[in-house]
Amino acid sequence: GIQVEQSPxxxxxxxxxxxxxxxxxxxxxNNLQWFHQNPWGQLINLFYIxxxxxxxxxxxxxxxxxERYSLLYISSSQTTDSGVYxxxxxxxxxxxxxxxxxxxxxxxxxxx
Amino acid sequence: xxxxTQTPRNRITKTGKRIMLECSQTKGHDRMYWYRQxxxxxxxxxxxxxxxxxxxxxxxxxxxxVSRQAQAKFSLSLESAxxxxxxxxxxxxxxxxxxxxxxxxxxxxxx
Numbered sequence: 001g002i003q004v005e006q007s008p009x010x011x012x013x014x015x016x017x018x019x020x021x022x023x024x025x026x027x028x029x030n031n032l033q034w035f036h037q038n039p040w041g042q043l044i045n046l047f048y049i050x051x052x053x054x055x056x057x058x059x060x061x062x063x064x065x066x067e068r069y070s071l072l073y074i075s076s077s078q079t080t081d082s083g084v085y086x087x088x089x090x091x092x093x094x095x096x097x098x099x100x101x102x103x104x105x106x107x108x109x110x111x112x
Numbered sequence: 113x114x115x116x117t118q119t120p121r122n123r124i125t126k127t128g129k130r131i132m133l134e135c136s137q138t139k140g141h142d143r144m145y146w147y148r149q150x151x152x153x154x155x156x157x158x159x160x161x162x163x164x165x166x167x168x169x170x171x172x173x174x175x176x177x178v179s180r181q182a183q184a185k186f187s188l189s190l191e192s193a194x195x196x197x198x199x200x201x202x203x204x205x206x207x208x209x210x211x212x213x214x215x216x217x218x219x220x221x222x223x
Contacts, residue, residue: 004154031210041200043214086154090210098143098162099170100204100212102154 002027002091006103013077013110021072021106023087031090031100032063034072038083046072046085077110084108115139116215118203124221125193133188133218135203144186145212148172149200158201161186193222 003026013019025032034046047054047061049070054061058077063070074081084107088100116137125131137144142163147155157170159178167178175197179187190197203215 031212033212035214041217041219043202043217045213048209048211088155088212098206098210099157099160100145100147100155100210102156104154 001099002029002089002101004087004089004101004103006085006087006106008106009104010107011109013108015077015079015110015112017077017110018073018075019077019108021074021085021087021108023070023072023089023103025068025070025087025089027068028092029065029068029089030092030098032070033088033100034061034070035086035088036081036083037086037105043086074108077108079110079112082108082110114216115213116203116205118201118215118218120218121216122219124223126223127194129193131190131193131220133201133203133220135186135188135215136184137186137203137205137213137215138184139205139207139213140183141205141207142183143206144180145204145206146170146176146178146186146188147202147204149202149217155202158188190220190222193220195222198222 005024036044051065060073084105088102145160146158161180201218204212206212
């Protein structure tokens with residue numbers, strides 16, 4: 001099945017700083033989603049982005065499907081951005097169709 | 113109302129007990145999923161169902177069973193719970209573009 005790798009595994013920021021999280025995937029994708037898992041364990045959908053660029057407030061994401069990576073940008077970080085960020089993808093075909101494979105996540109800590 | 117609901121939200125049980133986790137969705141989608149998350153790890157797929165008559169094993173199905181009672185309902189059972197099944201369990205549903213909507217999760221502790 002598809003492999004999904006995220007980097008960095010941990011990231012510590014001062015409030016107001018910008019950051020970039022990376023997601024590499026091993027095969028063509030039908031779906032790529034970014035999630036934020038808050039300290040209470042809830043998964044928050046950030047972006048559905050199998051290709052192209054999207055922006056939502058201080059967050060934006062870009063997926064370059066031909067080069068098999070996606071980037072999540074967080075600008076002017078806030079303490080509420082702390083948590084774990086997951087990238088997940090479904091393979092475009094074969095037996096993995098429709099099944100999300102998650103990366104290991106990036107743990108983000110934003111200090112005031 | 114939430115698109116995907118899970119009950120219970122928290123559960124403590126003892127080794128050997130049978131328990132059921134329930135999931136309901138109001139999106140009208142055919143596809144539903146159960147995932148498990150262990151501390152420090154991403155989610156892993158337990159079972160998935162692409163319609164009411166379709167049930168498939170995922171990456172880690174041993175020790176689990178599921179029932180798709182209706183398009184909107186997908187239940188996960190642990191026939192005989194063991195401590196290493198202590199985890200956070202998520203249910204999800206997806207639309208035809210594979211966009212997945214997740215429930216709030218169920219924290220399960222097996223003593």
